[in-house]
Amino acid sequence: MERLRKIWEFLFGILRMSLRGGATYYMWLGFLGVLLLSGILAYADQLRLGLVVTNMRDQVSWAFYIGNFTFLVGVAAAAVLLVIPAYVYHWKPIKEIAIFGELLAISAIVMCLLFVTVDIGRPERFWHLIPGLGSLNVPSSLLGWDVLVLNGYLLLNAVIVGYMLYKAFHKEEVNQRFVVPLLLLSIPAAISIHTVTAFVYNGMAARPFWNASILAPRFIASAFCSGPAVMIILFLILRRVSRIHVRDEAIWKIAELMAYAMFINLFLAGAELFKEFYSRTEHLVHTRYLYTGLGDHTTLVPFAWASLICSIAAFLLFLVPSTRRNEVTLVLGCLLIYTGVYIEKGMALVIPGMTPDTLGEIYEYAPTVTELRVGAGIFAVGFLVFTLLCKAAIPMIHRTYASEEG
Amino acid sequence: MSEHDRNSPTSRRAFLTAAGLTGMAAISAAVAGSKPGFVENLLARRFVELTPEQVQRRLDEVRRECEERFGREVDVKSTKALEGVVFGYGLDLSRCVGCRRCVYACAKENNNSRHPQVHWIRVLQMEKEDGIDLVHSTAYYNPEKVPEEDYFYLPVACQQCRNPPCTRACPVKATWQEPDGIVVIDYDWCIGCRCCMSACPYGARHFNWSDPTIDAEAVNPDMHYLGNRPRMRGVVEKCTFCIQRTREGRYPACCEICPVGARKFGNLLDEESEIRYLMHEKRVFVLKEELATRPKFYYFYAT
Numbered sequence: 001m002e003r004l005r006k007i008w009e010f011l012f013g014i015l016r017m018s019l020r021g022g023a024t025y026y027m028w029l030g031f032l033g034v035l036l037l038s039g040i041l042a043y044a045d046q047l048r049l050g051l052v053v054t055n056m057r058d059q060v061s062w063a064f065y066i067g068n069f070t071f072l073v074g075v076a077a078a079a080v081l082l083v084i085p086a087y088v089y090h091w092k093p094i095k096e097i098a099i100f101g102e103l104l105a106i107s108a109i110v111m112c113l114l115f116v117t118v119d120i121g122r123p124e125r126f127w128h129l130i131p132g133l134g135s136l137n138v139p140s141s142l143l144g145w146d147v148l149v150l151n152g153y154l155l156l157n158a159v160i161v162g163y164m165l166y167k168a169f170h171k172e173e174v175n176q177r178f179v180v181p182l183l184l185l186s187i188p189a190a191i192s193i194h195t196v197t198a199f200v201y202n203g204m205a206a207r208p209f210w211n212a213s214i215l216a217p218r219f220i221a222s223a224f225c226s227g228p229a230v231m232i233i234l235f236l237i238l239r240r241v242s243r244i245h246v247r248d249e250a251i252w253k254i255a256e257l258m259a260y261a262m263f264i265n266l267f268l269a270g271a272e273l274f275k276e277f278y279s280r281t282e283h284l285v286h287t288r289y290l291y292t293g294l295g296d297h298t299t300l301v302p303f304a305w306a307s308l309i310c311s312i313a314a315f316l317l318f319l320v321p322s323t324r325r326n327e328v329t330l331v332l333g334c335l336l337i338y339t340g341v342y343i344e345k346g347m348a349l350v351i352p353g354m355t356p357d358t359l360g361e362i363y364e365y366a367p368t369v370t371e372l373r374v375g376a377g378i379f380a381v382g383f384l385v386f387t388l389l390c391k392a393a394i395p396m397i398h399r400t401y402a403s404e405e406g
Numbered sequence: 407m408s409e410h411d412r413n414s415p416t417s418r419r420a421f422l423t424a425a426g427l428t429g430m431a432a433i434s435a436a437v438a439g440s441k442p443g444f445v446e447n448l449l450a451r452r453f454v455e456l457t458p459e460q461v462q463r464r465l466d467e468v469r470r471e472c473e474e475r476f477g478r479e480v481d482v483k484s485t486k487a488l489e490g491v492v493f494g495y496g497l498d499l500s501r502c503v504g505c506r507r508c509v510y511a512c513a514k515e516n517n518n519s520r521h522p523q524v525h526w527i528r529v530l531q532m533e534k535e536d537g538i539d540l541v542h543s544t545a546y547y548n549p550e551k552v553p554e555e556d557y558f559y560l561p562v563a564c565q566q567c568r569n570p571p572c573t574r575a576c577p578v579k580a581t582w583q584e585p586d587g588i589v590v591i592d593y594d595w596c597i598g599c600r601c602c603m604s605a606c607p608y609g610a611r612h613f614n615w616s617d618p619t620i621d622a623e624a625v626n627p628d629m630h631y632l633g634n635r636p637r638m639r640g641v642v643e644k645c646t647f648c649i650q651r652t653r654e655g656r657y658p659a660c661c662e663i664c665p666v667g668a669r670k671f672g673n674l675l676d677e678e679s680e681i682r683y684l685m686h687e688k689r690v691f692v693l694k695e696e697l698a699t700r701p702k703f704y705y706f707y708a709t
Contacts, residue, residue, distance in 0.1 A: 141577040282541060358608060
């Protein structure tokens with residue numbers, strides 16, 4: 001009973017802390033609320049009329065929703081880039097802030113699951129995917145595996161974060177023997193969500209654009225850029241608006257790691273482009289659709305080049321120590337990386353894989369307003385989860401470290 | 407008003423209680439006000455797991471639904487695969503004139519949605535100069551008269567692969583290969599994730615992006631549960647070699663309608679069948695053989 005009461009106190013405390021804030025805070029929550037409401041209304045339309053309200057058709061049967069899903073699986077990896085230096089190398093400056101990586105992971109996975117949900121034609125049948133209850137097709141279906149690893153990763157992070165915050169809330173000592181193995185487990189778990197998501201595409205021999213062994217390594221390399229980009233911006237904001245102390249060395253170290261990850265990502269992309277353009281097989285048509293367009297069909301071309309230019313520019317900014325230490329160029333680099341990877345791991349991955357389709361038809365896809373509104377609504381949910389969790393976590397974390405230092 | 411008042415626990419608790427109650431009321435209203443059979447459908451089991459009695463009950467339900475919807479008698483059956491039969495298809499490219507009668511006969515036979523139009527057969531027009539070349543083909547040719555001098559035609563539907571990538575990709579086992587080689591879909595189990603469509607190298611699978619529509623007088627009342635019974639929005643469908651006909655010894659509709667006799671059909675296990683004859687006497691090939699999907703749909707040039 002005592003424990004139950006403490007859990008109730010904790011949950012209630014979290015709610016109280018996350019809902020208390022100044023005018024700016026409420027305006028931010030209100031803004032997210034408006035986006036969320038618009039998303040819900042758009043999704044209601046989709047439920048009423050079917051996926052016909054999107055611009056997806058038989059030729060391009062996965063698009064904006066699945067592109068966002070794929071990108072966000074990458075963001076969820078951010079935690080790992082913090083957990084590794086913190087708990088494998090015991091680097092203190094990052095250890096203090098590693099929990100924010102876990103919070104971001106939770107928010108990103110929630111968005112992933114929502115993007116998959118809005119993409120399916122019969123959402124009320126989602127329970128067919130639950131092992132035991134439905135008929136999850138493992139080991140043969142990669143999407144089946146993805147359901148398992150994504151939910152497993154969500155659960156893992158929820159347990160870690162829930163435990164650490166619970167202990168901090170009640171000012172109790174964290175049992176390192178319980179939490180450190182879980183944190184270490186989150187490293188292979190994060191790699192697995194990327195790998196399995198990459199394999200969903202990679203395993204399809206029908207789609208030569210995706211059927212490249214380099215896809216999973218590229219997923220991981222680009223994820224190690226996009227997730228931390230969000231983290232850095234968050235840390236810079238936290239330093240301003242809260243009493244959380246994020247050291248410069250921690251941020252510079254993350255930016256440095258991002259530069260290496262981006263180099264590997266660009267190198268792998270280059271290797272792929274070389275193979276396609278030098279061998280000039282029939283399969284080149286998808287890469288050409290992306291970078292040069294096919295005849296009048298050029299919707300993706302500006303985005304493809306924007307992504308490439310953003311990624312290269314950010315790589316250079318983070319490679320040079322003076323620009324990654326300057327706050328302005330640091331933020332600029334983060335935004336460039338985020339944009340670059342959002343395009344690359346989203347639309348620029350999904351759409352060319354299906355254009356032209358397997359029988360050679362070109363259907364040019366661009367999202368409808370409904371799709372954009374649903375997408376924005378899901379991002380609002382993600383930001384909402386992240387904001388509320390951070391709001392609740394900050395004072396507790398601050399208290400813990402303050403007492404350690406004192 | 408002080409900040410404490412605004413966030414007082416009482417008002418917050420009252421708000422949460424009210425929100426919770428409203429949510430529950432909304433759900434129960436949605437359940438109570440739903441169409442008859444909605445809750446049953448929600449909790450339906452996979453077709454292959456049903457006992458013979460449950461199958462019969464399910465067939466009756468679907469028949470009743472159809473009769474209510476179209477106001478006419480229909481027959482919904484679940485004829486099983488025949489022993490010693492594996493179906494195969496042959497298509498003579500030198501005869502096909504690209505008239506697309508097969509496309510429309512198929513849609514009619516299989517109760518496909520008329521608006522939006524769902525077609526299981528796609529006829530590709532190709533230039534004689536280039537030979538078979540999918541990337542440069544088009545399905546949207548529209549001349550006064552076919553065939554045109556410089557073109558030939560390649561109709562594509564489900565290739566009924568022996569090694570189907572689509573069934574492997576399905577996360578909920580809603581599609582599988584039957585003992586007679588036909589790849590079918592349980593429309594009541596499909597979640598509409600479209601993995602199978604991404605996995606199919608032949609563009610054979612089609613999704614119901616909106617409510618399929620069909621006029622009552624156009625309905626084909628001879629229905630198979632795993633085949634041409636009317637589908638619902640949000641699920642995938644495809645060619646089933648006209649399972650409702652072929653399991654009863656009839657030809658598929660496309661085969662029957664073809665005015666030039668380009669389409670052949672039969673039992674691959676029967677050495678006397680027409681399909682085996684042409685495989686022996688002519689030279690057949692399959693599409694995208696490098697993917698090792700091993701289709702049971704063969705193309706050949708008879709002349």
